[in-house]
Amino acid sequence: MRLAVRELTCRRGARELFRGLAFTVEAGRALVVTGPNGAGKSSLLRLLAGLASPVAGSVRLEGAPEPDAYREQVHYLGHLDAHKLSLSAADNLAFWRDMLGGVDRGSALEVEEALDEVGLAGLGALPVAVLSAGQKRRLALARLLVAERPLWILDEPTTALDARAQALFASHARAHVEKGGLLVAATHAPLDLGPCESLEIGRHAARTASDAGGAPR
Numbered sequence: 001m002r003l004a005v006r007e008l009t010c011r012r013g014a015r016e017l018f019r020g021l022a023f024t025v026e027a028g029r030a031l032v033v034t035g036p037n038g039a040g041k042s043s044l045l046r047l048l049a050g051l052a053s054p055v056a057g058s059v060r061l062e063g064a065p066e067p068d069a070y071r072e073q074v075h076y077l078g079h080l081d082a083h084k085l086s087l088s089a090a091d092n093l094a095f096w097r098d099m100l101g102g103v104d105r106g107s108a109l110e111v112e113e114a115l116d117e118v119g120l121a122g123l124g125a126l127p128v129a130v131l132s133a134g135q136k137r138r139l140a141l142a143r144l145l146v147a148e149r150p151l152w153i154l155d156e157p158t159t160a161l162d163a164r165a166q167a168l169f170a171s172h173a174r175a176h177v178e179k180g181g182l183l184v185a186a187t188h189a190p191l192d193l194g195p196c197e198s199l200e201i202g203r204h205a206a207r208t209a210s211d212a213g214g215a216p217r
């Protein structure tokens with residue numbers, strides 16, 4: 001399986017952010033997207049997640065078991081955590097498990113296991129409204145664990161996380177890739193994903209590099 005992006009053009013408002021962008025991400029590989037504020041990283045990720053349509057070009061998951069059900073192959077974590085604040089942490093996660101999970105749960109974790117895994121054990125009954133910013137982000141990351149999906153698209157996944165949670169995230173992300181998953185993450189900070197490709201979105205062009213230094217990993 002591989003993510004194939006061809007001749008992608010993105011426009012927001014009157015501004016063209018990029019044109020003719022092309023790259024692939026193979027199964028078992030990660031791509032880190034970097035670039036200055038406003039360059040178009042989140043816009044690119046929304047295109048990759050199928051949440052927005054490109055002006056031109058295509059995004060395909062080649063070799064996927066169900067190529068027509070692209071959105072069902074994708075875990076997307078945006079800037080916002082997308083929690084229902086009045087519901088408990090456990091109820092939020094149960095919702096996402098049911099929403100995102102398939103019939104075959106594979107090795108996906110149960111809600112309590114996932115809460116434990118992200119360091120929220122004992123907090124499952126609390127309404128999300130009272131969780132700290134980092135706890136809310138940890139809960140968002142727990143969504144990746146309660147449903148198995150091959151393509152993870154993550155927008156600044158470590159925002160608000162302390163060093164321990166960042167390391168925890170990195171170990172789950174590496175494990176996902178090592179077992180053949182695909183991962184695309186936009187970030188301003190190193191993610192410690194191990195060997196990965198990088199894509200720099202600039203003001204005028206996008207530049208790709210494989211396992212090159214110079215960009216956060």
Ligand SMILES: Nc1ncnc2c1ncn2[C@@H]1O[C@H](COP(=O)(O)OP(=O)(O)OP(=O)(O)O)[C@@H](O)[C@H]1O
Pocket residue numbers: 012013014017035036037038039040041042043044
């Ligand atoms: N709905 C919209 N209408 C018009 N312009 C938009 C819209 N959404 C985003 N933009 C503009 O598109 C550009 C790219 O935004 P985007 O969020 O993709 O950048 P980014 O690289 O993720 O930035 P950051 O590092 O700050 O998160 C910005 O100039 C932004 O103002």
